[in-house]
Amino acid sequence: MRNIISFCIALVLFVSGIEYTLAQPDSKDIIYAGTSSARGSKGIYVLEFDRTLGKLKELQTVTEGSGPGFLALSPGKDFLYSIYGKGTGTDGNGAVMAFKIDPFTGFLKKLNEQSAEGKGPAHISIDPKGRFAYVSNYGEGSVTVLPINSDGSLAKATDHVRHTGSSIDPNRQTKPYPHSTIPSADGKFIYVCDLGTDKIMIYEVLDGGKLKPAKVPFVQEVAGSGPRHFKIHPNGNFAYSVDELSNTIVGFKVDKKTGALTILERLSMLPDGYKEVTYASDVHFSPDGKFIYASNRGHESLVIYEVNAKNGKLSTIGHEPTGGKHPRNFMIDRKGEFVLVGNMNTDNVVIFNRDGKTGKLKPNGVQYTIPGITCLIQL
Numbered sequence: 001m002r003n004i005i006s007f008c009i010a011l012v013l014f015v016s017g018i019e020y021t022l023a024q025p026d027s028k029d030i031i032y033a034g035t036s037s038a039r040g041s042k043g044i045y046v047l048e049f050d051r052t053l054g055k056l057k058e059l060q061t062v063t064e065g066s067g068p069g070f071l072a073l074s075p076g077k078d079f080l081y082s083i084y085g086k087g088t089g090t091d092g093n094g095a096v097m098a099f100k101i102d103p104f105t106g107f108l109k110k111l112n113e114q115s116a117e118g119k120g121p122a123h124i125s126i127d128p129k130g131r132f133a134y135v136s137n138y139g140e141g142s143v144t145v146l147p148i149n150s151d152g153s154l155a156k157a158t159d160h161v162r163h164t165g166s167s168i169d170p171n172r173q174t175k176p177y178p179h180s181t182i183p184s185a186d187g188k189f190i191y192v193c194d195l196g197t198d199k200i201m202i203y204e205v206l207d208g209g210k211l212k213p214a215k216v217p218f219v220q221e222v223a224g225s226g227p228r229h230f231k232i233h234p235n236g237n238f239a240y241s242v243d244e245l246s247n248t249i250v251g252f253k254v255d256k257k258t259g260a261l262t263i264l265e266r267l268s269m270l271p272d273g274y275k276e277v278t279y280a281s282d283v284h285f286s287p288d289g290k291f292i293y294a295s296n297r298g299h300e301s302l303v304i305y306e307v308n309a310k311n312g313k314l315s316t317i318g319h320e321p322t323g324g325k326h327p328r329n330f331m332i333d334r335k336g337e338f339v340l341v342g343n344m345n346t347d348n349v350v351i352f353n354r355d356g357k358t359g360k361l362k363p364n365g366v367q368y369t370i371p372g373i374t375c376l377i378q379l
Helices: 002-016
Strands: 028-034 044-050 055-062 070-072 079-084 095-101 108-115 119-128 132-137 143-149 158-160 176-182 189-194 197-206 209-222 227-234 236-242 247-254 261-268 279-285 291-297 301-307 316-323 329-332 337-343 348-354 360-370 372-378
Touching: 044 197, 055 108, 055 348, 055 360, 070 119, 070 372, 079 119, 095 119, 119 176, 132 176, 132 189, 176 316, 197 227, 197 372, 227 279, 236 279, 247 279, 261 316, 291 316, 291 329, 301 329, 329 372, 337 372, 348 372
Parallel strands: 176 227, 279 329
Antiparallel strands: 028 044, 028 372, 044 055, 070 079, 079 095, 095 108, 119 132, 132 143, 143 158, 176 189, 189 197, 197 209, 227 236, 236 247, 247 261, 279 291, 291 301, 301 316, 329 337, 337 348, 348 360
16 A cells, blocks of 8 residues: 555656656665676666665666766766766767666666767766766866756766876876766865876866866875775765775865865775785765775775764774675665675675674675676665
8 A cells, every 4th residue: 555655646746747756665776787898798787676685686778888887876866877988979989878767667768978078988976966977088088077957968068177197107107097076065176086197186166067276276195096086074074085006095184165185194905914916996985974985906805994073084994805806886875784896807796784883794695797897876
């Protein structure tokens, strides 16, 4: 009876044109998976996550484009955006596609596609007010701003900023390599981790989607560190960068008025004495902001830290093996009860139960196969 009533309410709201949140039982969630075409994936996987059983089930596969490597949701979670190494256009650049999310099933329907205005897009994020999509073009060394129309579709780029510079690694840092772009909670600034220059660039977002270097235009990290992904703490006072080449996590104090970053500390993401080749990858907070998790490719683990909300300092809790190779991306579910890790080189998603008090993880024994898994996000 409860499901029937919920469906009737949803139908009335849908017909009336009123936004309605996905009509899914509370025990089930929709998860979207981005993938790499190099490992034979089919595209974007739409999955149902059964919280009671801790299992995934495939509902839909979207085969548009080639290699939907990274995904992002609109603030209202009614649209999904994906980058592609190659779209359907002919300009030779990467592409960005917009999809409408069905409010009842979570299924995706393509709205449109725009050029990323650069080669090798690696990351996409959405302005917290839903105004713009930000694309980090790793291959070209640039950042592109795409306005979002009222119907969720993408307009052509309003700005395209190319970085300059290099650093000390002769193989990985001969030119700029922007790897992620993260907006501040108020949308006034964006932070771009540039692996090639060891800088986190800071831009002020102007009306119309133009970018302007902030008053303090960047923070310089240690040479050879290679900043990759970046997260701002829920309280807005602190931020953290995972640095791919040095396998470190760096904490920053955030000046909310100017957007400036001041380095607080720099910690290894590896156990003491570990000497093998490994690269840092992804980073996420628990929903309550008490813990931060980051992934190591090579060591094949998630490192767990407790966050001091007063001073931003981190305390190491431990490391959890990811159950596969090359954990490029992972997600913490909306209630903080589960962590899902995508191991790209073994094509598996491993599900962990999470202890909300200690932050520790324990595999629940469930794995799901997704070829070339590169991104996991929850609706």
